[in-house]
Amino acid sequence: AQSVTQLGSHVSVSEGALVLLRCNYSSSVPPYLFWYVQYPNQGLQLLLKYTSAATLVKGINGFEAEFKKSETSFHLTKPSAHMSDAAEYFCAVSDPEYGNKLVFGAGTILRVKS
């Protein structure tokens, strides 16, 4: 069965600092991986996805993530945090053998300090 572990339920960075949100997955086959962002009282918005093409994936709002098979990781980064990045971020894995069901991590709340 697939699973996702997001290290750190809360991450706090200063405005302009590097953002690093960690995600490790467990999957029996090469996975599809996603990062979603959720602003308060809103639904989930897709940031980026890995679908077995390039291992470095660029998404919206300046975010990117690197798929590392040897580490079973898919960490999300952004070089310079903005106040508007404050939100909750979810990593998710999907396995076609499980009907493309998305399995989500518990989420990481990102706080950006001015």
Place this chain on the structure above:
Amino acid sequence: EAGVVQSPRYKIIEKKQPVAFWCNPISGHNTLYWYRQNLGQGPELLIRYENEEAVDDSQLPKDRFSAERLKGVDSTLKIQPAELGDSAVYLCASSGQGELNYGYTFGSGTRLTVV
């Protein structure tokens, strides 16, 4: 193009009362999902539809939850009777062909509070 539309946005009910949520997916999307998101957790799949057929409802508590997707377009999720532990955000999502290349599109959710 409208996204995935859900209603109501918020609902407060007393325990043991029934409640229903409605979802209208993106036009042309054959696959529809209902997820439940408990406070402080990631969403968990309740049920997945391919057109009118529920192809994965293994996580749906069938004693009190029911769902339908008549005509393979919009969908309704019902809880009867509601319990305190059902308080959560209920998210609907839809996807089309090659959905793994594009991810799902989620609605804004219905926040249910059972008192």
